[in-house]
Amino acid sequence: MGSATLAPAVDPDDERFMGHALALALAAAARGDVPVGAVVVRDGRVVGVGHNRRELEADPTGHAEIVALRDACRSAGRWRVDGATLYVTLEPCPMCAGAIVNARVARLVYGADDPKAGAVRSLYEICSDPRLNHRVQVVPGVLAEPAAALLRDFFRRARARNRAQP
Numbered sequence: 001m002g003s004a005t006l007a008p009a010v011d012p013d014d015e016r017f018m019g020h021a022l023a024l025a026l027a028a029a030a031r032g033d034v035p036v037g038a039v040v041v042r043d044g045r046v047v048g049v050g051h052n053r054r055e056l057e058a059d060p061t062g063h064a065e066i067v068a069l070r071d072a073c074r075s076a077g078r079w080r081v082d083g084a085t086l087y088v089t090l091e092p093c094p095m096c097a098g099a100i101v102n103a104r105v106a107r108l109v110y111g112a113d114d115p116k117a118g119a120v121r122s123l124y125e126i127c128s129d130p131r132l133n134h135r136v137q138v139v140p141g142v143l144a145e146p147a148a149a150l151l152r153d154f155f156r157r158a159r160a161r162n163r164a165q166p
Contacts, residue, residue, distance in 0.1 A: 011139075014109050017041055017087045018143045021111070024051040024064065025089045025150055031056050035150040038068035038088040040081060040105075047084065048072025064088055065096035069103050080104045089147040091118035091140070097126035101134050109139040111147030 017039050024037025028051035040048035050067025054060060065088050072081050085107040086100060092110065097119040100108055108120065108127055119126045120138055127136040 011085075011109075013041075013044070014087070014139065014142045017046075017085070018089070018109060018111060018147075020046070020049075021064075021087045021089050022143060022146055022150070024049060025147070028052040028064070029150065029154050033062075035154050036064040036088065036090045038064035038086060040068050040072035040084050040086050042072070042076075042081065042084040047075045047081070061095065063093065063096050064090075065092050066099055069099055069105075073103065082106065085109060087142075089143075090114050090151065091120050091122055092127075093117045094119040094124060094126060097124070100127060100136055101132055104134055105136055107137045107139065109142050111142055111144045112151065113140065113144070 021037040021039045024039065025035040028037060029035035033052040033055045037051045038049070039046055048068045048071035050064045050071055052064050053062035053067055056062070065086060068086065069081065072084065073079050080103060082104045083106050086105045087109045089111040091112065091114040092100060110120065113122050115122050117123065121140060127138055
């Protein structure tokens with residue numbers, strides 16, 4: 001079993017990999033999806049990437065974390081990503097937090113908190129729930145402001161478009 005910890009320490013590479021996730025979030029926004037990006041890193045190497053694809057693929061499971069984990073698992077040839085760190089620009093929802101635990105991600109680094117759907121520390125604490133068979137080290141708030149700004153801008157534009165439509 002893993003150990004449950006909220007890690008205050010930021011690895012020197014955390015901002016670099018979160019920057020990669022932010023670039024993926026921009027790609028999601030350019031395609032009309034909510035700007036969330038994710039990167040899976042193992043042994044200092046990117047092994048999986050993803051951004052939200054719900055609108056693009058009409059898929060409710062098309063969250064950035066799920067897409068990135070699927071990519072990493074394909075690369076590894078197995079469903080587990082032991083020892084990997086997942087970087088994501090927004091606190092994962094319950095579905096994604098469950099997938100993170102099930103994939104045996106060692107460490108989760110995320111940007112902005114999600115007070116409406118966050119399942120890592122805002123509403124639930126799935127990644128550190130002692131009743132589950134694996135717990136994930138969590139580092140919140142890395143590049144939180146740029147991640148939150150992307151989301152605010154995206155939803156402000158979406159509301160303006162909706163008001164402009166008859």
